[in-house]
Amino acid sequence: MSIKNPYLQKVYQQVCQRDANEPEFLNAVMEVLSTLEPVIEKHPEYEAAGLIERLVEPERAVQFRVAWQDDQGKTQVNRAFRVQFNSAIGPYKGGLRFHPSVNLSIIKFLAFEQTFKNSLTGLPMGGGKGGSDFDPKGKSDAEIMRFCQSFMTELSRYIGAETDVPAGDIGVGGREIGYLFGQYKRLQNRFSGILTGKGLSYGGSLVRTQATGYGLLYFVQEMLSVMANDSVKDKVTVISGSGNVAIYAAEKAQELGAKVVALSDSNGYIYDKNGIDLNVVKQIKEVRRGRIREYMDAVPSAEYHEGCRGIWSIPCEIALPCATQNELLLEDAEKLIANGVKLVAEGANMPCALDAVAAFQNSGVLYAPGKAANAGGVATSGLEMCQNAMKYSWSKEEVDQKLHQIMVGIFHDAYNAAKEYNMENEQHQANLLAGANIAGFAKVADAMMAQGIL
Ligand code: NDP
Numbered sequence: 048m049s050i051k052n053p054y055l056q057k058v059y060q061q062v063c064q065r066d067a068n069e070p071e072f073l074n075a076v077m078e079v080l081s082t083l084e085p086v087i088e089k090h091p092e093y094e095a096a097g098l099i100e101r102l103v104e105p106e107r108a109v110q111f112r113v114a115w116q117d118d119q120g121k122t123q124v125n126r127a128f129r130v131q132f133n134s135a136i137g138p139y140k141g142g143l144r145f146h147p148s149v150n151l152s153i154i155k156f157l158a159f160e161q162t163f164k165n166s167l168t169g170l171p172m173g174g175g176k177g178g179s180d181f182d183p184k185g186k187s188d189a190e191i192m193r194f195c196q197s198f199m200t201e202l203s204r205y206i207g208a209e210t211d212v213p214a215g216d217i218g219v220g221g222r223e224i225g226y227l228f229g230q231y232k233r234l235q236n237r238f239s240g241i242l243t244g245k246g247l248s249y250g251g252s253l254v255r256t257q258a259t260g261y262g263l264l265y266f267v268q269e270m271l272s273v274m275a276n277d278s279v280k281d282k283v284t285v286i287s288g289s290g291n292v293a294i295y296a297a298e299k300a301q302e303l304g305a306k307v308v309a310l311s312d313s314n315g316y317i318y319d320k321n322g323i324d325l326n327v328v329k330q331i332k333e334v335r336r337g338r339i340r341e342y343m344d345a346v347p348s349a350e351y352h353e354g355c356r357g358i359w360s361i362p363c364e365i366a367l368p369c370a371t372q373n374e375l376l377l378e379d380a381e382k383l384i385a386n387g388v389k390l391v392a393e394g395a396n397m398p399c400a401l402d403a404v405a406a407f408q409n410s411g412v413l414y415a416p417g418k419a420a421n422a423g424g425v426a427t428s429g430l431e432m433c434q435n436a437m438k439y440s441w442s443k444e445e446v447d448q449k450l451h452q453i454m455v456g457i458f459h460d461a462y463n464a465a466k467e468y469n470m471e472n473e474q475h476q477a478n479l480l481a482g483a484n485i486a487g488f489a490k491v492a493d494a495m496m497a498q499g500i501l
């Protein structure tokens with residue numbers, strides 16, 4: 048990937064200088080700017096208004112200390128962030144990640160991507176992201192609760208139903224959202240929709256738990272139908288990760304008739320040629336918070352391999368990376384291509400390295416970027432905000448139908464934008480990465496232009 052337009056190049060160079068120690072953020076900026084060239088050429092007024100300079104600089108980034116006591120009474124200190132990237136089209140919206148790898152670069156890349164993703168959903172949400180280098184693994188419920196309470200005590204200064212609405216991401220699920228919500232309510236004496244992914248008994252939306260995975264499959268189904276006159280049915284499918292996104296992607300894939308043969312976690316992967324038994328996986332991951340290797344205890348005929356990237360050497364027709372950023376590198380892409388993969392769609396955020404993406408696109412593999420394909424999670428968060436504002440809740444069928452409609456809409460918006468700007472490979476396949484960036488950018492750019500120099 049490269050940037051040819053002089054204005055975009057200049058802005059990218061400035062970001063490289065200013066944020067030299069933020070590799071993930073630089074990657075995300077390169078990925079977006081490399082596709083905006085035709086739009087910038089059509090709109091010279093954007094350069095005059097310094098629009099791209101403003102687009103790549105977060106409106107606000109806070110870093111704070113989270114001190115808490117572990118079960119031994121020892122004081123622990125973690126570092127936390129909230130990056131409020133862009134509020135042109137709505138209040139900041141985006142998840143919270145608890146993982147030891149969390150740093151400013153990772154949170155900035157996620158918040159930047161979120162800006163375009165949220166725009167693609169068609170709902171009024173700006174881009175934000177937050178998190179901490181806290182590692183939830185091996186912690187007791189009481190430790191998780193104390194950490195969440197301390198984290199929210201500080202975060203509560205910066206969020207609000209009309210200001211910034213966080214949700215879950217890696218390491219933050221229903222349990223954490225419950226503790227965070229409770230603490231906010233106690234501090235503010237206000238029951239308001241300041242988080243999404245809440246439990247159903249206190250303002251959550253039906254289908255939010257399943258939404259990212261289900262939405263990914265709705266997107267893939269539409270993409271296969273339009274771009275290849277094909278469907279998910281009977282396709283051998285490999286899904287990385289075994290968390291929230293991976294589990295519900297697998298569930299919907301199976302419902303649509305795909306054969307899901309592999310899942311992973313950060314230690315290794317399981318291969319079950321007969322098709323993964325998801326009830327076993329849910330027991331391990333959702334109930335016991337165990338490791339994916341425990342699948343072997345229930346299904347001894349499956350295989351377990353140490354190391355997570357080996358999962359990409361399994362021959363498959365559909366590959367859905369649903370774990371984390373940069374989990375699929377060029378050599379993995381080459382293995383998948385050699386083994387005949389037809390479609391790669393990102394459930395995670397930026398799981399494929401930029402050269403891996405280029406390899407897929409150049410070899411005619413259908414490729415869907417995360418900001419389009421995994422937008423079902425935040426879209427359903429948007430629906431949760433909507434229900435909270437109405438003080439009402441929709442049925443499962445109503446939410447699911449809206450989610451489906453939004454995902455089909457995102458596919459067509461990305462596809463049409465790619466066609467409109469002639470962003471295609473040699474086989475005339477629409478470049479959905481370019482299309483998603485252009486379609487997501489359009490609304491944000493329009494709103495920023497209308498609101499003046501801010
Ligand atoms: P979970 O915490 O539920 O699951 C994460 C999964 O990915 C686990 O299996 C975890 O394994 C694995 N994983 C995490 N970090 C690494 C790593 N460094 N190397 C290898 N494996 C890793 O998170 P989610 O399922 O919610 O999130 C997965 C991805 O989807 C992330 O990229 C997230 O940003 C993205 N996403 C999430 C949405 C949501 O609504 N939750 C919405 C849109 C995107 P282990 O247990 O060993 O850590």
Ligand code: 2IT
Nearest residue numbers: 141142214216424425428
């Ligand atoms: O990356 C993402 O889109 C999410 N983690 C979901 C964010 C949200 O606000 O629901």
